[in-house]
Amino acid sequence: MSDRIRCAIVGSGNIGTDLMYKLRRSAVLELGAMIGIDPASEGLARARDLGILTSAGGAEWLLERAADFAIVFEATTARVHRAAAPRYAEAGLKAIDLTPAKVGPNVVPTVNLEVALDNPNVNMITCGGQATTPIVAAVGAVAEVPYAEIVSTVASVSAGPGTRQNIDEFTKTTATALEEVGGARVGKAIMILNPADPPIIMRNTVFCALAEGFDEATVAKAILDIVDQVHGYVPGYRLTSDPVFDAGPFHTPGGTAPARVVALLEVEGAGDYFPAYAGNLDIMTAAATRVGEAMARHMLGSGR
Amino acid sequence: MSAFRLTDSTLRDGSHALAHQFTEEQVRAVVRGLDAAGVPVIEVSHGDGLGGSSFNYGFSHTSELTLLHTAVAEVRHAKIAVLMLPGIGVKEDLAAAAEIGASVARIATHCTEADIAPQHIALAKELGMEAVGFLMMSHMIGPDELLEQAKLMESYGADCVYVVDSAGAMTIDDARRRVATLKTGLGCQVGVHAHNNLSLAVANSMAAYEEGVDQIDGCTTGLGAGAGNCPTEILVAAFEKTGVPTGVDPFAVMDVAEEVVRPLRPLQGVIDRDGLLLGYAGIYGSFLLHAKRAALRFGVDSKDILLELGRRKVVGGQEDMIIDVAVELERRAAEAMAHRTQDR
Numbered sequence: 206m207s208d209r210i211r212c213a214i215v216g217s218g219n220i221g222t223d224l225m226y227k228l229r230r231s232a233v234l235e236l237g238a239m240i241g242i243d244p245a246s247e248g249l250a251r252a253r254d255l256g257i258l259t260s261a262g263g264a265e266w267l268l269e270r271a272a273d274f275a276i277v278f279e280a281t282t283a284r285v286h287r288a289a290a291p292r293y294a295e296a297g298l299k300a301i302d303l304t305p306a307k308v309g310p311n312v313v314p315t316v317n318l319e320v321a322l323d324n325p326n327v328n329m330i331t332c333g334g335q336a337t338t339p340i341v342a343a344v345g346a347v348a349e350v351p352y353a354e355i356v357s358t359v360a361s362v363s364a365g366p367g368t369r370q371n372i373d374e375f376t377k378t379t380a381t382a383l384e385e386v387g388g389a390r391v392g393k394a395i396m397i398l399n400p401a402d403p404p405i406i407m408r409n410t411v412f413c414a415l416a417e418g419f420d421e422a423t424v425a426k427a428i429l430d431i432v433d434q435v436h437g438y439v440p441g442y443r444l445t446s447d448p449v450f451d452a453g454p455f456h457t458p459g460g461t462a463p464a465r466v467v468a469l470l471e472v473e474g475a476g477d478y479f480p481a482y483a484g485n486l487d488i489m490t491a492a493a494t495r496v497g498e499a500m501a502r503h504m505l506g507s508g509r
Numbered sequence: 510m511s512a513f514r515l516t517d518s519t520l521r522d523g524s525h526a527l528a529h530q531f532t533e534e535q536v537r538a539v540v541r542g543l544d545a546a547g548v549p550v551i552e553v554s555h556g557d558g559l560g561g562s563s564f565n566y567g568f569s570h571t572s573e574l575t576l577l578h579t580a581v582a583e584v585r586h587a588k589i590a591v592l593m594l595p596g597i598g599v600k601e602d603l604a605a606a607a608e609i610g611a612s613v614a615r616i617a618t619h620c621t622e623a624d625i626a627p628q629h630i631a632l633a634k635e636l637g638m639e640a641v642g643f644l645m646m647s648h649m650i651g652p653d654e655l656l657e658q659a660k661l662m663e664s665y666g667a668d669c670v671y672v673v674d675s676a677g678a679m680t681i682d683d684a685r686r687r688v689a690t691l692k693t694g695l696g697c698q699v700g701v702h703a704h705n706n707l708s709l710a711v712a713n714s715m716a717a718y719e720e721g722v723d724q725i726d727g728c729t730t731g732l733g734a735g736a737g738n739c740p741t742e743i744l745v746a747a748f749e750k751t752g753v754p755t756g757v758d759p760f761a762v763m764d765v766a767e768e769v770v771r772p773l774r775p776l777q778g779v780i781d782r783d784g785l786l787l788g789y790a791g792i793y794g795s796f797l798l799h800a801k802r803a804a805l806r807f808g809v810d811s812k813d814i815l816l817e818l819g820r821r822k823v824v825g826g827q828e829d830m831i832i833d834v835a836v837e838l839e840r841r842a843a844e845a846m847a848h849r850t851q852d853r
Binding site: 354356358366369370371372373375376377393395396397398399400401405408410412445446449451456457458465467469 | 600827
C-alpha cells in the first residue's frame with residue numbers, strides 16, 4: 206500500500222486501544238503494529254481480533270523493525286517514552302507522544318500543526334490542553350489576551366492512576382500550553398474530578414481576559430469558527446452556549462483587563478473504545494490521529 | 510489545657526464571604542485578636558486554597574502569600590495553617606507557604622477523590638509541616654466509604670483526617686456516625702469542619718466531641734462560605750459552659766468576633782433562603798455568592814441556579830457551572846416568553 210504511511214502504536218492500554226480504532230479509519234495511515242508489554246492485555250487481544258500484527262516486545266520489538274515503519278504513537282508512560290525517544294529518532298521514526306514526557310514541542314491540530322512536520326518528536330499536551338488551547342489561540346488571533354484560565358472537569362472514572370498521582374503535572378503542563386501554544390501572556394489551569402454516577406461528560410470552561418480594543422462580534426466569531434474546526438476531528442466537541450462577555454475591570458495575573466470572554470465547552474467522546482462520557486480521552490486520541498495524518502500527508506508529498 | 514484542638518478559619522473560609530478581598534490590615538487585626546484569645550491554629554489562604562485566586566473563584570485583593578507573611582509576622586503563639594486543593598494549587602504553592610512560616614498543611618479533596626493527594630501530603634511532611642487530610646462534601650457518602658478514603662489519606666502520611674461538611678448538610682446523627690466510624694478505623698487524629706446552613710454547626714461539633722474528635726474548626730462570627738461556618742465564639746462559649754475546656758478565653762474571642770470581624774460583614778449569621786437551600790439540597794457552600802451574582806447578571810433566580818447545580822451533581826470547584834446554568838435558565842426563560850407571545 207504505497208499510498209499510506211505505516212505507523213505503530215506502542216502501549217496497549219486504554220489510550221493505545223482507543224487510538225487503534227481511530228487509526229484504522231485513516232485514509233493516509235496504515236496501522237502496521239500494536240505493541241504492548243503484557244501478552245495478556247486486552248488491547249493486544251482486540252488488535253489480534255482485528256487482524257493487526259501485535260507484539261508484547263515493547264519498544265525493542267519496534268526498534269528492531271524500524272525500517273518497516275515511519276511513525277510511532279507512544280501511549281505508554283512518560284518514563285518509558287523519555288528512554289525510547291532518542292532511539293526512535295536515531296532509527297528515523299517520527300514520534301507522536303501521548304504521555305506527559307515533554308520530549309518534543311507541544312502540538313494542537315488547529316493551532317500549530319506545522320511543528321509536527323518540522324520536528325522528529327511532538328507532544329500532545331493534556332486532554333484539557335487539547336480542548337482549550339484552540340479557543341485561547343483563536344481569541345488571541347483577533348484580540349490581546351493578557352491572561353487565560355481554563356477549568357477542566359472530567360468524570361472520576363475516566364481519570365486513571367497516572368493522572369491522579371500527577372495532577373500537578375496536568376495543571377502545570379496545560380497552563381504552559383495556554384501560554385506557549387495559545388499565546389496568552391499568563392495561563393492558569395484548574396482540574397476537577399467529578400464522581401457523579403452516571404458519569405458526567407467532560408466539561409471545559411475557557412476564560413480569556415480581553416485587553417482594550419477588542420471587537421465583541423469578531424471575538425465571538427473567532428470562537429465559533431475554531432469550535433467548528435475542532436468539531437471536524439472531535440465530533441462531540443461543542444459549545445453549550447454562545448460565548449459570554451463580561452465587563453470588568455478584572456485584576457488578572459497578566460494585568461488589569463476591561464473585559465473577559467467565557468467559552469463553555471462540552472466534549473463527548475466518539476465511543477470507539479472509551480464510553481462517550483470520556484471526551485477527555487477521546488480528544489487526545491483524535492488529536493493524535495490528526496497529527497499523524499498531517500505527518501503522513503507531508504511524507505506522501507501530496508496536499509490531500 | 511484543652512479537650513480538643515481548635516482551628517480558626519476566619520481568614521480562609523471567611524475569604525469566601527468577602528469575595529477574597531482581605532487586606533493586610535484586616536489579617537493583622539484578626540490574627541492579633543485570635544492569638545491573644547488563645548486560639549491554637551489560625552488558617553490563612555484564599556477561600557479555595559493556595560492558588561485559588563482566579564476568574565473561576567475570584568481574584569484575591571491581596572496575594573495570599575503577602576497575607577501569610579503578615580499573619581506569620583503578627584502571631585506569637587498560634588500555628589499558621591494553609592489550605593490546598595490538588596487540581597487548583599500545586600506543590601510549589603505549598604513549598605512557598607512553608608518557606609514563609611506556615612506549619613500546618615490542610616490538603617483537601619472531594620470526599621471520594623483522596624487518591625489525588627498523596628504527593629501533596631508527602632511534600633507537607635517533607636517540609637516539616639503537620640499534614641491534615643480534608644475530605645470535602647463528606648455528607649455525600651456513607652461512614653464506611655468515607656473511612657476508606659480517610660484511610661488513604663492516613664496512608665499518605667496525614668496526621669489528622671477531617672470530616673468536612675462543605676454544604677452544611679449534615680444532621681447531628683450524620684456528623685456523629687461519620688466521626689465515630691473514623692475514630693474507630695483510623696490510627697491518626699480525626700477532625701470536624703461544620704457549616705451552619707441547618708443551624709447545626711455547633712451542635713454537630715459538640716456531637717463530634719462526644720465521639721472523641723481531636724480537632725474542631727470554627728470561624729469568628731461564622732464568617733465563611735455559604736450560610737457560614739461554625740461560629741468560633743459560640744462554639745467556645747457552649748463548650749466552656751458544658752465544662753469542656755477549649756484553651757480559648759471566651760470573652761476575648763467574643764470581643765474579636767464583635768469588634769474585629771463583625772464589622773466586615775454585619776449580617777453574617779443570617780441564614781437566608783439560599784443558604785438554607787444549600788444545606789437542605791447538599792450543595793457546595795462556596796457557590797452561594799457566585800450564584801447570587803450570576804442571578805443578577807443573567808436576570809434569573811438564584812434559588813433556581815442552586816437547585817439546578819444540585820440536580821447536575823456538581824462538586825466543589827465547579828464554579829464555572831454556575832455561569833453555564835445561569836445562561837441556560839436565561840435561555841429557557843426567553844423561550845418560554847417567546848411561546849407565550851406566539852400563543853397570543
